[in-house]
Amino acid sequence: MKRLVVCGLLPVMLLACQREAPPASAAPATPAADVQPLGEAPPRLEDVVEMDAKFIVGISYPPEANRYPGLAAELHRYAQRARDELMEAVRGAELPAGTMYDLSLSFSTVADTPELLAIAADGSSYTGGAHDNPLIERFVWLVAEERLLTAGALIEDEEDWRAISAFVREQLHAALSQRLDADELEPDERLRLMRSAGRMIDEGSGADVGNYQQFEPVLGSGGKLAGVRFVFPPYQVGPYSDGVQTVEVPAAVLLPHVTPRYRGLFVQG
Structure with missing residues (x-):
């Protein structure tokens, strides 16, 4: 073929x-x-x-x-x-x-x-x-x-990465659950996939700056940033069949953790 x-x-x-x-x-x-x-x-x-x-x-x-x-x-x-x-x-x-x-x-x-x-x-x-x-x-x-601009320069502290990781992980698990619901699987098969894909999410979105190297700005008003979209290639937080996955972290969540020198890039308030 x-x-x-x-x-x-x-x-x-x-x-x-x-x-x-x-x-x-x-x-x-x-x-x-x-x-x-x-x-x-x-x-x-x-x-x-x-x-x-x-x-x-x-x-x-x-x-x-x-x-x-x-x-x-x-x-x-x-x-x-x-x-x-x-x-x-x-x-x-x-x-x-x-x-x-x-x-x-x-x-x-x-x-x-x-x-x-x-x-x-x-x-x-x-x-x-x-x-x-x-x-x-x-x-x-x-x-x-x-x-x-690198992820490590944007957010420097390990504790701050834990907070970002928790938000991202929650969004990825929610998206996984929605995909499995849409597939209308049998309960046992849904549970099996939820566990296996969930482990990939937990491993690929942990509080390690290396997991967040790929990101892109989300534009807001006045040319300022309304947030950041983290991009995860296939295999990082899911199987190849799930393709590229993204999680958008809004400025309200991101700003308390951003290095002070780069907070001016974002929409304030």
Whole structure:
């Protein structure tokens, strides 16, 4: 059974959406002449399309990311690492006939204010196996400081993370319960899934800053933040089939725990 690439990055990717190697007699496709090759960080980020008999790569960037060279370099490095991993797989073991290696990665703007620019990276990479490997990353660029805002800088104290963890965990358990109710399972099966998925939630949302590295701002009035949305990739707080899960923590809950220097980013009161 042929697998399908998750498309939507670039129009040309739609033409190659089915992951199938070209016939042996077909000449490999080549990137357009004006495509910026991935190597050292470019002066400006450029969308990338690469097609070959064994692989296909599609990477797209939002134009506003080029306003800040430091941020552009971070995005480019992330894309480069993903591409390097794909190329390593291409040089390794062969895929079964009729399938291709592929990388589909889209950077999009989540928030753009005078104080910050937040970029979401979403995509997948297929290097063999039952399904794609998800690519999930968030970048929050502080304009004045010219650096990325990290979860550890936003909330520094371990006790504060316990409070955030308790809120997030409650929301995840509630969402799990709603999903299981919608499935109308037998009581024994519902209990079994509630326990197994619940353990994943408890492990993946514990009061460890490492569990909260991926987050994006939620815009409120006047360009201030109404909260933060924490993003959990597949497997962290649930099985792969549950996909990416998010929990929005409103400013009213978050602010008492935010490092004083960053409280001004949020809606007050």
